[in-house]
Amino acid sequence: MDCGDESRRAAEALVNSSHSIAFTGAGVSTESGIPDFRGPNGLWRRFDPRMASVEYFLDDPRGFWAFYSARFKFMLSAKPNAAHFALAELERMGLIKAVITQNVDGLHSAAGSVKVIEIHGSSRTVRCSRCGARASFEDALRLYEETSEPPRCSCGGIYRPDVVLFGEPVVRLGEALDEARRSDLVLVVGSSLTVHPAAEIPLLVKERGGSLLIINMEPTEYDDLADVVIHCPAGKALESVLRKSKEIIESRRRPGEH
Numbered sequence: 292m293d294c295g296d297e298s299r300r301a302a303e304a305l306v307n308s309s310h311s312i313a314f315t316g317a318g319v320s321t322e323s324g325i326p327d328f329r330g331p332n333g334l335w336r337r338f339d340p341r342m343a344s345v346e347y348f349l350d351d352p353r354g355f356w357a358f359y360s361a362r363f364k365f366m367l368s369a370k371p372n373a374a375h376f377a378l379a380e381l382e383r384m385g386l387i388k389a390v391i392t393q394n395v396d397g398l399h400s401a402a403g404s405v406k407v408i409e410i411h412g413s414s415r416t417v418r419c420s421r422c423g424a425r426a427s428f429e430d431a432l433r434l435y436e437e438t439s440e441p442p443r444c445s446c447g448g449i450y451r452p453d454v455v456l457f458g459e460p461v462v463r464l465g466e467a468l469d470e471a472r473r474s475d476l477v478l479v480v481g482s483s484l485t486v487h488p489a490a491e492i493p494l495l496v497k498e499r500g501g502s503l504l505i506i507n508m509e510p511t512e513y514d515d516l517a518d519v520v521i522h523c524p525a526g527k528a529l530e531s532v533l534r535k536s537k538e539i540i541e542s543r544r545r546p547g548e549h
C-alpha cells in the first residue's frame with residue numbers, strides 16, 4: 292500500500308477537524324523496542340496471565356516483584372521514536388488536542404506530548420498498595436535490587452506497579468470518554484482495537500459522527516468503518532501525515548499557489 296496518498300487524506304481530515312485526538316496502542320512503541328504486552332502475541336501472553344494479576348501480587352509479593360522487575364526494567368532505557376515525536380508535533384501545531392494511550396511506557400510524554408491520558412497506567416511509577424502514594428519505578432527497582440525484598444513505602448505498604456493489572460479496570464476512563472465526546476476526529480495508531488473497553492473510546496467518536504482514521508500494520512476489524520486506513524509502520528505513516536499537514540496549512544496561507 293502507498294502510505295503517501297492515504298496520508299494526504301488523513302492530513303486533510305486533521306487540518307479540517309476542530310478537535311482531534313489520537314488513540315495509541317502497542318504498534319506505536321514497537322519501533323522503540325517495546326513488545327506488545329496485551330496483544331494476541333503479547334509478552335504477558337507468554338506467561339501465565341495470573342503472574343500479572345493483582346491476586347498474585349497480594350498472594351506472593353516476592354514472586355511478583357521478581358517477575359515484574361525483570362519485565363519492566365528494560366522500559367527505563369527505551370527512547371521515543373518517530374511516531375511519538377510526530378504526535379507531539381501535531382499537538383504543538385494544534386492539530387491534536389490529546390493522546391489517549393494503552394501503552395504504559397511513558398514515551399509520549401518523553402517525546403513532548405503534553406496532554407496524555409494513560410488508560411493502562413504508567414510503568415514509570417509504582418504506588419503504595421496501602422496508602423496509594425506514588426514513587427518512581429527507578430527508585431523502587433534500585434531498592435529491590437539492593438535488598439531482594441519487595442520495596443516498601445514509608446507507611447510500610449508494599450509498592451505495586453502503577454499499571455492496570457489483569458482483572459483490574461482501566462483508569463482515567465471518564466477523562467478519556469470526555470475527550471472522545473468532544474472530538475470530531477480520532478486518529479488510531481498502532482492499536483488493533485481488540486482490547487475492550489479501551490477500544491470503545493475511538494469508536495465513540497465515530498458513532499457520534501466524527502471521523503475515524505486508522506494507522507496500523509495489520510488490518511483491524513474496524514477498517515471498513517474508518518474514513519482513512521493506512522497499513523504502514525507508525526513512524527513512517529505519521530511522519531508523512533505530519534509533512535502533508537504542514538504543506539496543506541502552508542498552501543492555505545498562500546492562496547492561489549496550490
Ligand SMILES: [Zn+2]
Nearest residue numbers: 419422444446
Ligand atoms: Zn504507603
